[in-house]
Amino acid sequence: MPTVAPLDLTGHCVAAVFLGGVPHFALADGTVHRLDNGHKTETIHDGLLAAVYDAAGDRLITGGEDGKTVATKADGVSETLADIGRKWITSVAAGPQGAVAFATGRSAWVRFADGKQKEFQHPRSVEGIAFSPKGMRLGVARYNGATLHFPGADGKPVDLEWAGAHTGISFSPDGAFVVTTMQENALHGWKLADGKHMRMTGYPGKVKSLSWSAKGRWLASSGAPAAILWPFQSKDGPMGKAPLELGTRGNLMVTAVACHPAEEIVAIGYQDGMVLAARFGDQKEILLRRPGKGAVTSMAWDREGRRIAFGSEAGDCGVIDISA
Amino acid sequence: MSQPQQIPVTVLTGYLGAGKTTLLNRILSENHGRKYAVIVNEFGEIGIDNDLIVESDEEIYEMNNGCVCCTVRGDLIRTVEGLMRRPGRFDAILVETTGLADPVPVAQTFFMDDDVRSKTKLDAVVALVDAKHLPLRLKDSKEAEDQIAFADVIVLNKTDLVTPEELANVEATVRAINPTAKIHRTSRSGVDLKEVLDRGAFDLSRALENDPHFLDADDHDHAHHDHHHGEASAIHDVTVKSVSLRGGEMDPKRFFPWIEKITQSEGPNILRLKGIIAIKDDPDRYVIQGVHMIMEGDHQRPWKDGEKHESRLVFIGRDLDEAKLRKSFEACQAA
Structure with a gap:
């Protein structure tokens, strides 16, 4: 039976992550809480807007209302990587070789490990950013498409066009595909080798959570009353194939998804705070957490794939142990 | 809501x-x-x-x-x-x-x-x-x-x-x-x-x-009664106009499809629309409002005793065909 160790906090949880095997919860009020032989808290921002786990550096990268981009390590020690003053940092990304990126308004910056920064300006707002897992390449989601920058070189950016507002962006683990979430209820993808389009539509709500399964075979997504998983095993991605629907629950929307680090299993978080795990092959589901106070906003597996840290918009966070 | x-x-x-x-x-x-x-x-x-x-x-x-x-x-x-x-x-x-x-x-x-x-x-x-x-x-x-x-x-x-x-x-x-x-x-x-x-x-x-007089076509501005209204043609450089419609009780089977159709077809020309609608056999006043093609409606409150069951609708926009709007609105009235 899975067990849940709750951590009842007050406020919207932006990200739940494991740092050094310790569960951390970053809240919108700027505090980061960790369960490390007891509950410990650090305040790292005056208002936290964006957070992403940096797997290479095993640290949490956050952006705040205070204009700061901060890296926090497992011991709770944080370092301000950049401070651009009185602007909201609305998106952050973690890349290879210790590089991070952050964005506000129409600009995105890449900060290299040596502290050097490079700014990329855009004609419209930078909505979402992500690094490609291979090479020094930054993807920017924007109005009418995505732009790929090569911060390590002086080359021209690559523009990928598709009408509509693109709000978030993610690269497949092999770097072959880039997928954006849109203001309309859809995902859009490009195969980078030939620029071929992939339309992934049919969602009743906006997609806010994406997670690639082990080896990038599937892309799990929220935005429907089930987790929607698009098959990315073939070289052309999911085109012409139906997605898997896992954990269907009437009219209750899935708000967060997180794929297991090794197996074909996805953790599914719902609008009412419930968390299920579902296996792709036989679609078998197990209940991990009963409904709580608010929608699940973020989930993360530990490296061993035994524990899941989760957070909600109401602040009722916790850790699920499935190994027991 | x-x-x-x-x-x-x-x-x-x-x-x-x-x-x-x-x-x-x-x-x-x-x-x-x-x-x-x-x-x-x-x-x-x-x-x-x-x-x-x-x-x-x-x-x-x-x-x-x-x-x-x-x-x-x-x-x-x-x-x-x-x-x-x-x-x-x-x-x-x-x-x-x-x-x-x-x-x-x-x-x-x-x-x-x-x-x-x-x-x-x-x-x-x-x-x-x-x-x-x-x-x-x-x-x-x-x-x-x-x-x-x-x-x-x-x-x-x-x-x-x-x-x-x-x-x-x-x-x-x-x-x-x-x-x-x-x-x-x-x-x-x-x-x-x-x-x-x-x-x-x-x-x-x-x-x-x-504002109980809201949408009262003959009493636009409750503080000043000395002005002329609705004479957009007399004023230069004004391209927006409003169309105020007034009618009796509406047949819901005709009115709702009509307003739906108008907001779909005329949506780009409609900046705002506001209305109080008397629906036949409905004890409540029905209020609607819209922005371009978005329209919302809801029951507001029961009609009071002695209150005239009257429908009023105001469109503010450009290139609105007043005669056509009026005629089609009036055609939605219950027999």
């Missing part, structure tokens, strides 16, 4: 120099019992240091549904979402637009985006109008006219800089563009803040309570 935890949003429009910053500074500094989070295009001349003033680029996104009038402000979606993750810091939100801004995408954001809509509700669109420079503004921009046409509350500012005749003319022009808004004459943005904040203008039931 309106849940108590929804945060009210006031939109402040007005041409450069109309007095928006002065009004904004008053809202931020005067004691009116509410704390505002303010979304501005530029910190500019706001003289007040406040954590809750957020700078944001006006970012208009067309929705990918083939409708050119379905636009939202992408930056507002992001900023409102961020603000609403830390509720309790403020009681209301104020959005200040740039002088040339189109108010429609701002308003539509609060209807079209599910996340924004679930957490906030549009309270009113307030337009500041510079009494001295309005005639010039109308000559050189469509936006000045749109801002007036779209407003629920119009603050006719800088009245001390014009003669009484000029003021009467300007006010008649404003009325011709927008027959339903509340107009307040003032100088130095000295309007009573109660008249600007917490109006519930998009909550038609409340708008009707606040």
Whole structure:
């Protein structure tokens, strides 16, 4: 039976992550809480807007209302990587070789490990950013498409066009595909080798959570009353194939998804705070957490794939142990 | 639909120099019992240091549904979402637009985006109008006219800089563009803040309570009965017009498909629509309102004893075919 160790906090949880095997919860009020032989808290921002786990550096990268981009390590020690003053940092990304990126308004910056920064300006707002897992390449989601920058070189950016507002962006683990979430209820993808389009539509709500399964075979997504998983095993991605629907629950929307680090299993978080795990092959589901106070906003597996840290918009966070 | 935890949003429009910053500074500094989070295009001349003033680029996104009038402000979606993750810091939100801004995408954001809509509700669109420079503004921009046409509350500012005749003319022009808004004459943005904040203008039931003569075609402006109205043709540089319709009880089988069809086909030309509808055999008044192709309707309250079961509907927009609207509206009346 899975067990849940709750951590009842007050406020919207932006990200739940494991740092050094310790569960951390970053809240919108700027505090980061960790369960490390007891509950410990650090305040790292005056208002936290964006957070992403940096797997290479095993640290949490956050952006705040205070204009700061901060890296926090497992011991709770944080370092301000950049401070651009009185602007909201609305998106952050973690890349290879210790590089991070952050964005506000129409600009995105890449900060290299040596502290050097490079700014990329855009004609419209930078909505979402992500690094490609291979090479020094930054993807920017924007109005009418995505732009790929090569911060390590002086080359021209690559523009990928598709009408509509693109709000978030993610690269497949092999770097072959880039997928954006849109203001309309859809995902859009490009195969980078030939620029071929992939339309992934049919969602009743906006997609806010994406997670690639082990080896990038599937892309799990929220935005429907089930987790929607698009098959990315073939070289052309999911085109012409139906997605898997896992954990269907009437009219209750899935708000967060997180794929297991090794197996074909996805953790599914719902609008009412419930968390299920579902296996792709036989679609078998197990209940991990009963409904709580608010929608699940973020989930993360530990490296061993035994524990899941989760957070909600109401602040009722916790850790699920499935190994027991 | 309106849940108590929804945060009210006031939109402040007005041409450069109309007095928006002065009004904004008053809202931020005067004691009116509410704390505002303010979304501005530029910190500019706001003289007040406040954590809750957020700078944001006006970012208009067309929705990918083939409708050119379905636009939202992408930056507002992001900023409102961020603000609403830390509720309790403020009681209301104020959005200040740039002088040339189109108010429609701002308003539509609060209807079209599910996340924004679930957490906030549009309270009113307030337009500041510079009494001295309005005639010039109308000559050189469509936006000045749109801002007036779209407003629920119009603050006719800088009245001390014009003669009484000029003021009467300007006010008649404003009325011709927008027959339903509340107009307040003032100088130095000295309007009573109660008249600007917490109006519930998009909550038609409340708008009707606040102003029982709302939509009364023969009594546009309750303070001044000495003006002429509806004579847009006499005023130069005005392209927006309004069509006020009046009828008896409506046949729901005809009225609802009709209004649906009108908002679909004429949506791009309709800036605002507001109405009180008497539905045959329905004990309640039915109120509707719309912005372009978005339309909402709801039962408001039972008709009172002796109250005339009458339907009233006002369209504000461009290129509206008044005769056709009137004829087709009247054809929806119950036999």
